Amino acid sequence: MPDRTKPDWKTFVSKRLSAVSLPEAEHNEIIRELAAHLEECYAHARSQGHDDEEALAVALREVADWPALAEDINRAKPLEDEMNHRTKTVWLPGIALLFAAGLVLVFLDRWPLLQRFIWIACMAMLLGAGASEANRLNPRTKSLWLPGFASMTAAAIFLFAADIVSDPFLFFRQISLHPQDLLMNSASPRSFYFVWLLAQVLFGALGALFSRRAGGTRTARIFAGALPAIIFVGTYVSLTPITSMFSGKAATSPLPAYVASALFVWVAAPAVALLLGAAPFIRESDQNRIAQSC
Amino acid sequence: MTKRISSKISRGSGEIAILSLLAQQPLYGFEIAKQIAERTHGALTFTLASLYPLLYEMEKRGWLEARWEENEAGRDRRYYRLTPTGRKQLAPLRQEWRSFFQALDALAGVSHA
Numbered sequence A: 001m002p003d004r005t006k007p008d009w010k011t012f013v014s015k016r017l018s019a020v021s022l023p024e025a026e027h028n029e030i031i032r033e034l035a036a037h038l039e040e041c042y043a044h045a046r047s048q049g050h051d052d053e054e055a056l057a058v059a060l061r062e063v064a065d066w067p068a069l070a071e072d073i074n075r076a077k078p079l080e081d082e083m084n085h086r087t088k089t090v091w092l093p094g095i096a097l098l099f100a101a102g103l104v105l106v107f108l109d110r111w112p113l114l115q116r117f118i119w120i121a122c123m124a125m126l127l128g129a130g131a132s133e134a135n136r137l138n139p140r141t142k143s144l145w146l147p148g149f150a151s152m153t154a155a156a157i158f159l160f161a162a163d164i165v166s167d168p169f170l171f172f173r174q175i176s177l178h179p180q181d182l183l184m185n186s187a188s189p190r191s192f193y194f195v196w197l198l199a200q201v202l203f204g205a206l207g208a209l210f211s212r213r214a215g216g217t218r219t220a221r222i223f224a225g226a227l228p229a230i231i232f233v234g235t236y237v238s239l240t241p242i243t244s245m246f247s248g249k250a251a252t253s254p255l256p257a258y259v260a261s262a263l264f265v266w267v268a269a270p271a272v273a274l275l276l277g278a279a280p281f282i283r284e285s286d287q288n289r290i291a292q293s294c
Numbered sequence B: 001m002t003k004r005i006s007s008k009i010s011r012g013s014g015e016i017a018i019l020s021l022l023a024q025q026p027l028y029g030f031e032i033a034k035q036i037a038e039r040t041h042g043a044l045t046f047t048l049a050s051l052y053p054l055l056y057e058m059e060k061r062g063w064l065e066a067r068w069e070e071n072e073a074g075r076d077r078r079y080y081r082l083t084p085t086g087r088k089q090l091a092p093l094r095q096e097w098r099s100f101f102q103a104l105d106a107l108a109g110v111s112h113a
Helices: A009-016 A024-047 A052-060 A066-076 A085-108 A112-132 A139-165 A168-176 A179-183 A187-213 A218-245 A255-282 A286-293 B007-012 B014-024 B029-039 B048-060 B084-108
Strands: B064-070 B076-082
Touching: A009 A024, A024 A052, A024 B029, A024 B048, A024 B076, A066 B048, A085 A112, A112 A139, A139 A187, A139 A218, A187 A218, A187 A255, A218 A255, B014 B029, B014 B048, B014 B076, B014 B084, B029 B048, B029 B076, B048 B064, B076 B084
Parallel strands: none
Antiparallel strands: B064 B076
């Protein structure tokens, strides 16, 4: 029996539903939901004028036979149906096939253009598999990692695409390794950079929108929208000093200024663009407002 | 107050009751049970034990999808909404129940509203 002054419904439900045999995340979600239901019953009864003991009795009457409920839940959510049919028959075989083809090409060191298409397709298919299994993912994965991966995939696809249509050596030589050149010359990479920057607004919106649709909190929506910039931080903090050592031109620039300009071009500016796109979806949705008014 | 219908019959009607409610707006479990009881004047009632296995079953079939939301008081609620597949089930289910009432009426003289 829960503590009468403040019932701990999660512990109460958890103890009685130990016979539910589901993956941990799903099991915890059921406990969370049923505990929330009992809490609502208790609070509703209290608001109707019942005293504490009567309200507890009302809530407890919701389940007469806990082992039977555990069995019903096991029947409703069987383990063998953990992965849906489309994931098993389309997404996973497709990803495995493409991944294998990509690895063969890497080892053969052939057709770099085709390799890029393959990795893009792999990322997009992983995203498709994730979306297909969204019902089975735990809330954090659904509202944070999956939307973040969507915005990251979009940003990466854009970079790859630009890499394919322009001269990759010019691009990486003039912008990636020397971000300060953006302000001085190189019209073609510069125009690409600004288009790419504008596209971040869209990608930030995409991540935050997906997160909101999955019920993500504000923090999750911000994180999902800004994930590409967060990845860029990691990449540039670790890679820029290394690549600069191999660049003859970098010797003329002091390393701290070089890193700072790289961080500005690849992290700060995209982060602002991503958050700008995410902003409309960081606010509460209509559904949240409905929930708050109940 | 309307006479309460036995749990066996109300359980059978659960799918159409839930689909009809969710066709109007997304709701969380407690609210679904509350609205069913209110709208049927207490004739149909669902407890936690009878409601959630049904919701999970319908979710597994792809008729419903759910997501967590938190109200200002910090209370967690898992909102259910109809998927396009679930919406498609409504018309055939309504027809099925209509046929059922007609058959029952012909057999036992039970007229429906």
